[in-house]
Amino acid sequence: MSNAGHRLLWTIVALLLVAGGAAALAAGNGTLPGADPQAVLLSAGLLDRWRTATPWSTLAAAVGGALLALAGQRLLAREVRRPAGTLRGTLSHPGRRPGRTRLATDVLTDALVRDLTANPEVRRARVVLTGEPPHPDVWIRVDLTTDAATAGVREHVRAAVRRFAATTDCQPAHLDVTARIEPGRP
Numbered sequence: 001m002s003n004a005g006h007r008l009l010w011t012i013v014a015l016l017l018v019a020g021g022a023a024a025l026a027a028g029n030g031t032l033p034g035a036d037p038q039a040v041l042l043s044a045g046l047l048d049r050w051r052t053a054t055p056w057s058t059l060a061a062a063v064g065g066a067l068l069a070l071a072g073q074r075l076l077a078r079e080v081r082r083p084a085g086t087l088r089g090t091l092s093h094p095g096r097r098p099g100r101t102r103l104a105t106d107v108l109t110d111a112l113v114r115d116l117t118a119n120p121e122v123r124r125a126r127v128v129l130t131g132e133p134p135h136p137d138v139w140i141r142v143d144l145t146t147d148a149a150t151a152g153v154r155e156h157v158r159a160a161v162r163r164f165a166a167t168t169d170c171q172p173a174h175l176d177v178t179a180r181i182e183p184g185r186p
Helices: 003-029 044-052 054-080 105-116 150-168
Strands: 090-094 100-104 122-130 137-144 174-181
Touching: 003 054, 044 054, 105 122, 105 137, 105 150, 137 150, 150 174
Parallel strands: 137 174
Antiparallel strands: 090 100, 122 137
């Protein structure tokens, strides 16, 4: 499921919980039309049926609660786990001869950050790699000085990405660069 799908799902869950809480609060305060705040929550007939099916009603409630808890745990676990295509700390290339070349992705991102911040107009840089090693997605954010020449910085970033691709033998499948200009000091 995409990030937008997850946000939509969590928004729906949150809205349902808020709507349920608001309805219970309105019913308890007597502001809900047709609801008496002094009325009992469960009718006498419903209580009789619950007591008649005593061992099974408790079991059904326990099973329903366990299924609801399991569904919530699965939903939360899917939110917390890493995306399927992220580089998990090691970039691995099959070599021309038997064997593999392995390199920690932190080393690659740190090297690209150092390359980007070599330009005096770039104050800070942040790099994230995701995707498969031959064609990873590269996400770059650079913070620029107020007097930075954007054309020069753009060419510097392009050159840094070309050096990264040549060094790692990984041509980025997707390159996303965000440039922010620091606000001027008064």
